[in-house]
Structures are given as structure tokens and as C-alpha cells.
Amino acid sequence: MITTSQKKKEMSKNTMKAIQLHEFGGPEVLRYEEASTPELNLGEVLVRVHAIGINPPDWYLRDGYKALPLEWQPxxxxxxxxxTDISGVIEAVADDxxxxxxxxxxxSMVRFPSGMFGDSKAYAEYVSVPAAEVALKPTGIDHVHAAGAPMSLLTAWQFMIELGHNEPNPLQPNMHEPVPLEGKTVLVNGAAGGVGHFAVQIAKLKGAHVIAVASGKHELLLRELGADEFIDYTKNYPEDIAHDIDLVIDALGGPTTGRFLRTLKRGGALFPVFPLGFSGANDAEKLGVTVSTTQVRSSGAQLTEVGxxxxxxxxxxxxxSTYPLADARKAHERAARGHIQGKIVLTVA
Incomplete structure (x- = not known):
């Protein structure tokens, strides 16, 4: 019988296939090649990966995090x-x-944000994961769907329901605080994307009246997911139509998020998922609107809850869409074309 310690030694000698980055750049810099299987440290499990979810931090890192201020660049x-996002089967377990x-x-969502500069290492056949960041895969879905959930669903959950930690907020001086959703009107911008399609479902689940903003091809899906109203941004500016909103979840964020301030009632809140570039703090204060953001963090406990x-x-x-791990470049090219409906996932044979 192979013991855990023997298994650990055996796995540490092996190599695996992974997508590696040797320089920053476009999708063409992603290389499918041999890499060392990760060593198993105390407090960790080794996962044989079946599927990997793709998220914006993946292409931010590939590109060298150029969108970050110079002092934040890695x-x-x-x-x-x-x-960061994986679903698979535990291959080995540390003794503790x-x-x-x-x-x-x-x-799991692996080591985020602590590993956001390349220490999460999820585009691989094997990944070592802190046990506190792992949850049993929901039995009602397969590995491909499970891999599509962690970062996007935890982002929506931590913005809207429960922060789940007491870590200082690197993006603002105060801690982010979700707001009650029952009976409120919630507008979700970027509603068809990874975070957005979960935000629509969470808002509806918690009793909100949901307005989804996306391009027209996504309307049927978003109404199936619970949207009560739909705004096609290719035909109308949502800030010209929506008024007296209690909460805006801007799943796109960035410099244009300030346009949603005028859709909110006094006492309302704007939560930009990507806050960099927002410059409307003074306007928000004058309008009596709270603008708040947070940094999603790994949590096995929350993955168990949402599971x-x-x-x-x-x-x-x-x-x-799905792509084999070897075709990660094609998956990143798909992401670069935008207008993503839900999640892009890599599969591992």
C-alpha cells in the first residue's frame, strides 16, 4: 500500500503538461509544455485537474498587468x-x-489574490492547493461547469451577499459592505459575462427586481436566469433609461462606471467590479450614493456554501465555450474577442 508520504515523493519526481509563460505578450506567448509536478506541502492537497476556468486576471498576468499602476505591476x-480556477480529483493529501x-x-479558486502574479498555477494537469481553499465539487454538475464557477461566483457573492473575510481592502480605506437585496431594484451591467450572469441569479434569488444590461443576443438567456427587465446597450444607453435604482453591479467597471451614478436613487450604491479608472467620488458624495468595491479572495467555506x-x-x-488545455491560446483569443456569454473553460484529458 502506498502511503501519503510515498505518494508525495512519487508525485514530486514526475512531470506534467502545463501552459507556461516565458514572457509577457498576447495569446501567442502561451506554451503547452512539460513542467514539474508541484510538491505537496503541509496544509495542502494535490489535485489532478479535469477542468480550468478562465478569468480576466489570467490575461492581465499574461499581458504583464499593464492596466495596473506602475507600482502595482508584478x-x-x-x-x-x-x-486560479480548477475542478478535479484529489491525488494526494498532506499528513496534516x-x-x-x-x-x-x-x-477551488487557488491562492487568490496572494498568487495573482503566477503562484496559483492552475493551467496544469496537477495543482497543489491549500486545503482551506478547497470544497467538494457539487455532485449535480460536472467538472467543466464546476471549473467555471469559483472566481466569478465568489466575486458576485462577496460583493452582494457576504464578504467572508476581515482582510484590509487594498482598493479603498473602508471595508466593502454588501447591501440588503430583498425588494430592491438591482441593475447588472455586463450581465451576460462571468460575474454578471451570477450576479443576475443571486439578485433574483434574494428577492430583487433585476434589470440586466447586455447586447441583444443575450436577452433570452438572461431572462431565463431571472432578469425582470432587459436593456440592449447597443440600442440604448442604460443611464438614459434606468432610474431610481437601489444597487448597480457594474461587472465591467473601469473609467465608464461613473455613468451609472445618475441611475441611482439617493441612498443607493454602485459596486464596480473593476474600480480602476473611476473618478466620480465627488459626484457620488453629492448624489448621496455609496461607491464600494472589494478584492475577491479564495474561500473553501464559501465555495461549500454556494456549491x-x-x-x-x-x-x-x-x-x-471549452478548449483543450493545449489550446489555451485559442481560448485567450476567444476571450479577446469579447461578448462572452458565461464562462470559457479549458479541459484536461
């Missing part, structure tokens, strides 16, 4: 492995981990 040790066993099907909603179909993971 010093990355090459070769680097991108990615008691809550998981070899053979458990699990999913129940994924398990019974209360929340759906919508897939835009």
Missing part, C-alpha cells in the same frame, strides 16, 4: 503558469489535512 519569475481524502472530487446552490440548480454556470 515582478514575475518565468516560466510562470497562469490561472484531515477534511479531504484521496479520490475526493473538488473545486449547494450549484448542486440543486438554483444557480447555473453558463458555458460560452
Amino acid at each position: 515582478q514575475v519569475a518565468f516560466p510562470a503558469i497562469l490561472g 489535512v484531515k477534511d479531504f481524502s484521496i479520490g475526493d472530487e473538488v473545486y 449547494r446552490l450549484l448542486d440543486d440548480g438554483t444557480i447555473r454556470v453558463v458555458l460560452d
Whole structure:
């Protein structure tokens, strides 16, 4: 019988296939090649990966985080492995981990934000994960759908329901505080994307009247997910139509998020998922509007909580497309074309 310690030694000698980055650049810099299988440290499990969810931080890192202020841009040790979101099967367990066993099907957002500069290493056949960041995969969905959930669903959940941690907010001096949703009118911008399609479902689940903003091709899906109203931004500016909103979740964010200030009632709130470039703080204060953001953080406990909603179909993971791990470049090219409906996922044979 192979012990955990023997298994650890055996795996540490092996190599695996991974997508590695040797320089910053476009999708063409992603290389499918041999890499060392990660070593298993105390407090960790080793996961044999079945599927990997793609998220914006993946292409931000690939590009060198050019959107960040210069002082925030990373010093990355090459070769680097991108990615955070995985679903797979536990291959080995450190001796001090008691809550998981070899053979458990699990999913995770790995080491985020601590590993956002290349230490999460999810675009690979094997990933070592802190046990506190792991949750049992919902049995009602497959690995591909499970891999599409962690970062996007945790982002929506931590913005809208429960922050789930007491870490200082690097993006603003005060802690982010979700607001009650029952009976409120919630507008979700970028509603068809990864975070957006979860935000629509969460708002509806918690009793809100939901207005979804996306291009017209996404209307049917978003109404199926719970949107009460739909605004096609290719035909109308949402800030010209929507008024007296209680909460705006701007899943796109950035410099244009300030346009939603005039849609909000006094006492309302604007939550930009990507806050960089927002310059309307003075306007928000004059209008009596709260602008707040946060940094999504890994949490096995929260993945367990939302996993129940994924398990019974209360929340759906919508897939835009899937690609084999070897074709990560094509997946990033798909992401660069935009207008993503749900999630892009890599599959591992």
C-alpha cells in the first residue's frame, strides 16, 4: 500500500503538461509544455485537474498587468503558469489535512489574490492547493461547469451577499459592505459575462427586481436566469433609461462606471467590479450614493456554501465555450474577442 508520504515523493519526481509563460505578450506567448509536478506541502492537497476556468486576471498576468499602476505591476519569475480556477480529483493529501481524502472530487479558486502574479498555477494537469481553499465539487454538475464557477461566483457573492473575510481592502480605506437585496431594484451591467450572469441569479434569488444590461443576443438567456427587465446597450444607453435604482453591479467597471451614478436613487450604491479608472467620488458624495468595491479572495467555506446552490440548480454556470488545455491560446483569443456569454473553460484529458 502506498502511503501519503510515498505518494508525495512519487508525485514530486514526475512531470506534467502545463501552459507556461516565458514572457509577457498576447495569446501567442502561451506554451503547452512539460513542467514539474508541484510538491505537496503541509496544509495542502494535490489535485489532478479535469477542468480550468478562465478569468480576466489570467490575461492581465499574461499581458504583464499593464492596466495596473506602475507600482502595482508584478515582478514575475518565468516560466510562470497562469490561472486560479480548477475542478478535479484529489491525488494526494498532506499528513496534516484531515477534511479531504484521496479520490475526493473538488473545486477551488487557488491562492487568490496572494498568487495573482503566477503562484496559483492552475493551467496544469496537477495543482497543489491549500486545503482551506478547497470544497467538494457539487455532485449535480460536472467538472467543466464546476471549473467555471469559483472566481466569478465568489466575486458576485462577496460583493452582494457576504464578504467572508476581515482582510484590509487594498482598493479603498473602508471595508466593502454588501447591501440588503430583498425588494430592491438591482441593475447588472455586463450581465451576460462571468460575474454578471451570477450576479443576475443571486439578485433574483434574494428577492430583487433585476434589470440586466447586455447586447441583444443575450436577452433570452438572461431572462431565463431571472432578469425582470432587459436593456440592449447597443440600442440604448442604460443611464438614459434606468432610474431610481437601489444597487448597480457594474461587472465591467473601469473609467465608464461613473455613468451609472445618475441611475441611482439617493441612498443607493454602485459596486464596480473593476474600480480602476473611476473618478466620480465627488459626484457620488453629492448624489448621496455609496461607491464600494472589494478584492475577491479564495474561500473553501464559501465555495461549500454556494456549491449547494450549484448542486440543486438554483444557480447555473453558463458555458460560452471549452478548449483543450493545449489550446489555451485559442481560448485567450476567444476571450479577446469579447461578448462572452458565461464562462470559457479549458479541459484536461
